[in-house]
């Protein structure tokens with residue numbers, strides 16, 4: 541059995557995902573953690589896939 545698997549809740553559990561560059565169509569690889577991009581990726585064409593800031597919980601109150 542792999543001891544490294546099944547470690548839910550680890551903040552460093554990054555997932556490698558792919559998407560097509562909206563500018564040139566090249567496949568970009570990026571890491572996500574809990575559905576958000578954790579590292580900025582720059583495509584060869586110059587397009588920058590920005591990392592997304594953590595949104596742990598809403599701070600502003602509506603109304």
Ligand SMILES: [Zn+2]
Pocket residue numbers: 561562563564565566583584585586587
């Ligand atoms: Zn591109």
